[in-house]
Amino acid sequence: MLNKRYAPVMVAVVILLAVSMVGYTRTQAKTEMPVRILFHNNGGKVIFSHLVHHRNYKIPCADCHHEMTHAEDKALACGSCHPVAFDEHYVDNHIASFPDKKYCIQCHHIEYEHLIFDHDEHIEFAEDNCQACHHGEDIEPEPGQCKSCHEDKGDDDMPGLASAAHKRCQGCHEDMFEQGLTSCTSCHEAVDMSQYDGDFSSCGQCHNEHTKDLVLNRMNAFHDQCMDCHERKGKGPFGENSCFKCHIR
Ligand code: HEC
Ligand code: HEC
Ligand code: HEC
Ligand code: HEC
Ligand code: HEC
Ligand code: HEC
Ligand code: HEC
Ligand code: HEC
Ligand code: HEC
Ligand code: HEC
Structure with missing residues (x-):
């Protein structure tokens, strides 16, 4: 038989156990x-x-x-x-x-990082005609990065970066764009999304359809x-x- 002296302790233990059980089942219930x-x-x-x-x-x-x-x-x-x-x-x-970032990539499923493009070789292909891609001096006093003027989103006066660049490349590489979305990796290196830690692009950067x-x-x-x-x-x-x-x- 229990000594009466221990009874309050036992009660406390029982209460503590009960509380911890409730806590346990509560956290379980969340995922059940x-x-x-x-x-x-x-x-x-x-x-x-x-x-x-x-x-x-x-x-x-x-x-x-x-x-x-x-x-x-x-x-x-x-x-x-x-x-x-x-x-x-x-x-x-x-x-x-x-709950965490791994769900994001079911929708934000592709990002491009590195551009596959050999500039020096292309100067030869274009026979030193910088304007096969760059603007004349009226717009570009010195040839430079397209993205220093063309932003992600364009408007009526100024095309966005993707459509500006694509328009120039397309002049010689129509074939690369013909297969639609499956052909993008001929110029863009896709990132390993499970390791990706940058910002996500809007769907419209790559898809013509409405997101909905x-x-x-x-x-x-x-x-x-x-x-x-x-x-x-x-x-x-x-x-x-x-x-x-x-x-x-
Ligand atoms: C026949 C289809 C079906 C199966 C099989 C199924 N579920 Fe579900 N589950 C649903 C639907 C539909 C909902 C409602 C989601 C909502 O309210 O948007 C749901 C809701 C849930 C929720 C609540 C999600 C929330 O946050 O609202 C949990 C948790 C869950 N299910 C877990 C499970 C687990 C674990 C299994 C397997 C043991 C399972 N489900 C099997 C269709 C299913
Ligand atoms: C992956 C397969 C699957 C999915 C998804 C599914 N069901 Fe069913 N559903 C079944 C099967 C199998 C039966 C069994 C019918 C029988 O045995 O007569 C059934 C039966 C039913 C029945 C009649 C009997 C009952 O259990 O109530 C209803 C109502 C029902 N489903 C509603 C839904 C709803 C609502 C959803 C979506 C939220 C859904 N089901 C998703 C396979 C599915
Ligand atoms: C069901 C699909 C879906 C999932 C899953 C999803 N998103 Fe999105 N997200 C969208 C859509 C759709 C937009 C709007 C994009 C657009 O306008 O083209 C968006 C927009 C965004 C934007 C703004 C991008 C921009 O336009 O500048 C950010 C940032 C973002 N999501 C982050 C996240 C993060 C972080 C997660 C995971 C925790 C996540 N998203 C999960 C569909 C999703
Ligand atoms: C984390 C985001 C996410 C959650 C949560 C989610 N879906 Fe989806 N679902 C998607 C995406 C993204 C697609 C389109 C991708 C594709 O077509 O493969 C999709 C496609 C679908 C499709 C089209 C056919 C198919 O299976 O590919 C159906 C139907 C669907 N979802 C139903 C549901 C239902 C019902 C639930 C809840 C029980 C659910 N989804 C939960 C992201 C999600
Ligand atoms: C086939 C198209 C093409 C031709 C031809 C071309 N460029 Fe470029 N150039 C580009 C692209 C695209 C970029 C941006 C590159 C990037 O982001 O990697 C660029 C970037 C540059 C830059 C900036 C480099 C940097 O890293 O900041 C300079 C300078 C430049 N080009 C000079 C020239 C000159 C000079 C010529 C002519 C002799 C020329 N380019 C011909 C497409 C071209
Ligand atoms: C110094 C700023 C600047 C730089 C750098 C620049 N652009 Fe532009 N771009 C403009 C402006 C301003 C316009 C709009 C004026 C116009 O339509 O002529 C434009 C328009 C365009 C157009 C649409 C009109 C046309 O000429 O067909 C294309 C395509 C284009 N740019 C491609 C590029 C490419 C590719 C690069 C990089 C190789 C580049 N741009 C670099 C300023 C710039
Ligand atoms: C003046 C014509 C011309 C323009 C404009 C041009 N290219 Fe090229 N490009 C070529 C030629 C020629 C080759 C080598 C032959 C081939 O593979 O088609 C080539 C090859 C390539 C390759 C390698 C293809 C492979 O299969 O290995 C890539 C990637 C590439 N170009 C990207 C670009 C990008 C990005 C742009 C736009 C900024 C661009 N090119 C604009 C003429 C051009
Ligand atoms: C012929 C080569 C080429 C092909 C094919 C191509 N792109 Fe691009 N893309 C470029 C160049 C060059 C830029 C400008 C990048 C820069 O200056 O940094 C660009 C820029 C972009 C950008 C915006 C900038 C960025 O890097 O985030 C997006 C988005 C994009 N492309 C999407 C696509 C999609 C989607 C496809 C397939 C339909 C595609 N591209 C096919 C050459 C190409
Ligand atoms: C950087 C480019 C890029 C971005 C940003 C992007 N996608 Fe995609 N998406 C693709 C490519 C490329 C494919 C084709 C994949 C293949 O066939 O290998 C594709 C395919 C899909 C598909 C399969 C069905 C179809 O139309 O082919 C769905 C669904 C989809 N994307 C949804 C989204 C949503 C939702 C977003 C925004 C939250 C988004 N994507 C953002 C490039 C992109
Ligand atoms: C298998 C079961 C099932 C059948 C059969 C079914 N529905 Fe539904 N319906 C659902 C579920 C589940 C939802 C989603 C409830 C929610 O959004 O919370 C839904 C949603 C809806 C909505 C709500 C849209 C909104 O925005 O609120 C409408 C309207 C609807 N159904 C109409 C119909 C009509 C019309 C039919 C017959 C052609 C039908 N449903 C057959 C299960 C069913």
Whole structure:
């Protein structure tokens, strides 16, 4: 039997243990999967049986959480990457919704660093005609770096750096631009993004499409993921007539 003298100590120990257990399960709960998820939206509420989909239908996490590319990765809200719109609000706030930098490169997926270009050899190719690329003295008193005048973003009077340079190179290298985005590395060395630590360029630096057309918006991300899988497996609601099997009126 316990000596009465120790009783307060035991009580304290029990309380401490209980507190630490709660603390433990709390931190666990943060990364644990939700059992079911209720989505409020303009089409009518949707209840998604999250745990059942994983456990009973045997779907691995990464099939739906396609940002989980490493074992230790966290599952994020889809809206961190599939917002209603890539507007100013998104650009200002999105960085804070990612636990760390490795998620960034799912969208900021390429940066160029070093230019592949032999200037001396090109002076020969251009037969000493500096104006094959540079301006005349009226604009460039001395030939110099294009980027000392052409900034990232251009306007009607002054092309941005990329389009200015490309226009000149294209004169002799039409072939290099013909294959679109796959041909950029004939002049640009791509950086190893897993090691990259610089600023990110805007998507429009390389893509002509509007950003909103590059990554699915929120509704389409959910609809495509949920219904594509149902259709593939021939199970679960999909197609035009099944809206209200998911949306509760
Ligand atoms: C059938 C698809 C599917 C599977 C399988 C799945 N999830 Fe999810 N999960 C979702 C969807 C959809 C959401 C809702 C995300 C949202 O609200 O934007 C979600 C939400 C979550 C959230 C909450 C994220 C947040 O911050 O809002 C966590 C955590 C999570 N899942 C973890 C897991 C883990 C761990 C597994 C595997 C054991 C798993 N999920 C399997 C589809 C799935
Ligand atoms: C870390 C960012 C990120 C998160 C989080 C994320 N996605 Fe995506 N998702 C992307 C990007 C980027 C693409 C486009 C890239 C591509 O087409 O390969 C994409 C593509 C898709 C596609 C197009 C088809 C495919 O699978 O390639 C669907 C559908 C989709 N996401 C649904 C979802 C859903 C649903 C969730 C939440 C369960 C989710 N995504 C979470 C970044 C994310
Ligand atoms: C779902 C895709 C996505 C993910 C993931 C993402 N971003 Fe972005 N980010 C964007 C889009 C879209 C823009 C707007 C770019 C544009 O206007 O072309 C942007 C813009 C930016 C800009 C401003 C660039 C400029 O135009 O000057 C910075 C900086 C940035 N993101 C940093 C980050 C960081 C840091 C992370 C990770 C913590 C991250 N982003 C994750 C899509 C994403
Ligand atoms: C085929 C196109 C081309 C031709 C021809 C050409 N240049 Fe250039 N030049 C460039 C480009 C592009 C840059 C910027 C290089 C960079 O960023 O690496 C440059 C940069 C320079 C610079 C700045 C170097 C520095 O590092 O600051 C000088 C000086 C220069 N050129 C002089 C000349 C002269 C003189 C001629 C003619 C004899 C000439 N270039 C012909 C494309 C050309
Ligand atoms: C001293 C500043 C300066 C430098 C350095 C400079 N530019 Fe320009 N560039 C301008 C100005 C100003 C304009 C707009 C005036 C015009 O349209 O003629 C322009 C316009 C252009 C245009 C569009 C008009 C045209 O001539 O076709 C191209 C292409 C161009 N620059 C390419 C280049 C390239 C390539 C380099 C580097 C090799 C370069 N520029 C270096 C100032 C500069
Ligand atoms: C006056 C014509 C001319 C212009 C303008 C020109 N080049 Fe070239 N370039 C050549 C020739 C000729 C070669 C060697 C033959 C070949 O590989 O096409 C060459 C070769 C190259 C190569 C090596 C290609 C390979 O396959 O090894 C690169 C990279 C390159 N140029 C980049 C540039 C860049 C960047 C610009 C614009 C700043 C530019 N060139 C403008 C004529 C030109
Ligand atoms: C023939 C060579 C050549 C090809 C092919 C080429 N570029 Fe460039 N690009 C250049 C040159 C030269 C510059 C000016 C770089 C400088 O002066 O520092 C440039 C600048 C840029 C810049 C802005 C400056 C920077 O380095 O951040 C972007 C963005 C860019 N290019 C994207 C692309 C994309 C996307 C493609 C493929 C569609 C492409 N380039 C194909 C030669 C090329
Ligand atoms: C420095 C250039 C560059 C920047 C900046 C860039 N991309 Fe890309 N992107 C590419 C290239 C190159 C490809 C083609 C890759 C290939 O085919 O190997 C591509 C392909 C893609 C694809 C695959 C579908 C398609 O259209 O081919 C998506 C989705 C995409 N980029 C989204 C984005 C988003 C979102 C951003 C901005 C957050 C962005 N990219 C910024 C160069 C860039
Ligand atoms: C990777 C495959 C996959 C994805 C993604 C998926 N499901 Fe399912 N879903 C299933 C399968 C398999 C069933 C099983 C049907 C059966 O056994 O009859 C199912 C059944 C359902 C059912 C009916 C039974 C139940 O469990 O409630 C609903 C409703 C449902 N899914 C909603 C969704 C929603 C909403 C999403 C997107 C957030 C989604 N599903 C994403 C595979 C998927
Ligand atoms: C497999 C389940 C499922 C089916 C079937 C389905 N949806 Fe959805 N729907 C969702 C989910 C999940 C969301 C995302 C909820 C969110 O954004 O929080 C959604 C979102 C929406 C939204 C909200 C857009 C917004 O911006 O708020 C509308 C509208 C919508 N669906 C209409 C439809 C229509 C019309 C159909 C039938 C053609 C349909 N849905 C079929 C699951 C489904």
